[in-house]
Amino acid sequence: MKQFLYLLCLLLAPTSFYAQSPVVSSKITFSVPRDSGVLLLPVFLQYEDIYTDAPLNPALHKGQETGDVFDSLTQRYLRQHGIRLLPANPADSLQGKLVGAVKNLLRPMVPSNIRPVLTAATKAAGCHYVLVCAVRVKVGPGGYWDPNSGAIASSSSYARLHAALIDPNSTDGKPRWIQDVEIRKLPRPQTALFAEAVQMLFQLLK
Amino acid sequence: MKNSNFSICSITAALSALCVILSFIACAPRNVTPLYLEAEFSKTRIAEPIYLLSFVDLRVDKAKNLNLDDNAMRRLSPSFEKKGYGPLKAMKDRKWVESVVEDDFTHPDSSFLAVLGPEKAHYLFCPVLHDFKSKLTFGSTANAEVSGYIVDKKRGKIVWKHKGLGQAGQGGLMGMAMKGLVEEEAVNTALLSLSVAIPQNGIPKTVVAKK
Numbered sequence: 001m002k003q004f005l006y007l008l009c010l011l012l013a014p015t016s017f018y019a020q021s022p023v024v025s026s027k028i029t030f031s032v033p034r035d036s037g038v039l040l041l042p043v044f045l046q047y048e049d050i051y052t053d054a055p056l057n058p059a060l061h062k063g064q065e066t067g068d069v070f071d072s073l074t075q076r077y078l079r080q081h082g083i084r085l086l087p088a089n090p091a092d093s094l095q096g097k098l099v100g101a102v103k104n105l106l107r108p109m110v111p112s113n114i115r116p117v118l119t120a121a122t123k124a125a126g127c128h129y130v131l132v133c134a135v136r137v138k139v140g141p142g143g144y145w146d147p148n149s150g151a152i153a154s155s156s157s158y159a160r161l162h163a164a165l166i167d168p169n170s171t172d173g174k175p176r177w178i179q180d181v182e183i184r185k186l187p188r189p190q191t192a193l194f195a196e197a198v199q200m201l202f203q204l205l206k
Numbered sequence: 207m208k209n210s211n212f213s214i215c216s217i218t219a220a221l222s223a224l225c226v227i228l229s230f231i232a233c234a235p236r237n238v239t240p241l242y243l244e245a246e247f248s249k250t251r252i253a254e255p256i257y258l259l260s261f262v263d264l265r266v267d268k269a270k271n272l273n274l275d276d277n278a279m280r281r282l283s284p285s286f287e288k289k290g291y292g293p294l295k296a297m298k299d300r301k302w303v304e305s306v307v308e309d310d311f312t313h314p315d316s317s318f319l320a321v322l323g324p325e326k327a328h329y330l331f332c333p334v335l336h337d338f339k340s341k342l343t344f345g346s347t348a349n350a351e352v353s354g355y356i357v358d359k360k361r362g363k364i365v366w367k368h369k370g371l372g373q374a375g376q377g378g379l380m381g382m383a384m385k386g387l388v389e390e391e392a393v394n395t396a397l398l399s400l401s402v403a404i405p406q407n408g409i410p411k412t413v414v415a416k417k
Binding site: 160 | 336337
């Protein structure tokens with residue numbers, strides 16, 4: 001009986017590993033023309049309580065480190081794939097305005113009041129696109145095991161990585177390319193899982 | 207001696223019974239303050255039927271078909287009736303919710319809300335599935351995160367909002383065999399925690415004055 005249980009655990013180990021691996025939302029590829037530059041805005045971090053959607057302090061969950069690691073992994077990955085990236089400079093008046101409006105740029109339709117700033121900033125920087133990214137984390141109760149009843153539960157926390165490539169000249173205000181990746185646990189910036197998730201986020205941006 | 211033993215036993219039995227009753231009271235669903243309730247809506251008596259739209263699916267991976275609409279109708283409609291509303295009218299047509307995104311509820315636009323759902327409707331109940339995951343290891347677990355919005359179509363406003371979370375699981379071989387049940391329990395728990403925050407149907411001042 002014991003041997004049977006060990007064998008069962010061994011057989012099921014890959015299924016539990018599979019359940020932890022990141023998942024992507026879209027399979028749409030977008031090719032950035034080689035002569036086009038991409039203005040990269042700093043990642044937008046959002047930590048929320050899963051019950052109330054109330055904002056939480058990112059510092060309590062290594063938020064700053066997560067943002068820094070995300071930005072550096074993004075730059076490294078996209079440059080390796082031949083995309084001409086220009087990280088936005090918050091000190092620049094136009095780019096600074098965009099950095100301040102990241103939250104609005106993440107919406108499915110870019111608000112019309114930001115579009116002129118978007119056009120002016122990309123023109124001044126010599127870029128054709130703006131890449132906006134976000135790490136949204138929902139923090140909820142963790143997993144448990146009750147030895148009396150045998151009840152178990154998995155952690156309800158998860159993180160969604162989001163990227164949108166915006167063309168300032170687009171007439172409909174919709175991003176040209178969108179991708180989402182979900183990690184089914186709190187993001188730990190120094191882990192292989194987080195690096196894999198960032199890579200999956202941009203693997204269809206060529 | 208026999209008498210004292212008997213009295214100790216009877217006290218223990220009474221205490222056990224009291225514990226059981228108290229635990230039932232503690233576990234019974236009770237009214238919960240919703241995350242958002244418009245003051246005007248809480249005072250208005252709703253006589254029209256509330257239309258239940260299909261679930262807005264905001265999951266990243268939508269591969270698993272959860273068949274949530276029937277479940278929502280079964281769980282939510284009795285809760286609405288208990289709170290003094292009429293039975294919900296289920297609208298199974300997904301055409302109204304196919305293009306809805308999270309932003310439509312977090313940054314509501316009155317012109318969008320005014321055209322959401324069937325034309326004849328005044329109030330809509332929009333359930334949203336944010337996340338669902340199930341896991342099979344040596345046992346099975348499932349988590350569900352849902353939220354609900356009551357929309358006043360005529361005013362183009364969200365008048366009520368709440369969220370529900372369901373965590374369920376069972377260890378061992380039994381748990382593995384019960385994966386489907388565990389998934390259903392997670393969804394039902396989330397819907398139940400959503401339904402307990404539905405406000406009591408308001409009583410208009412005119413009716414109170416007549417009495």
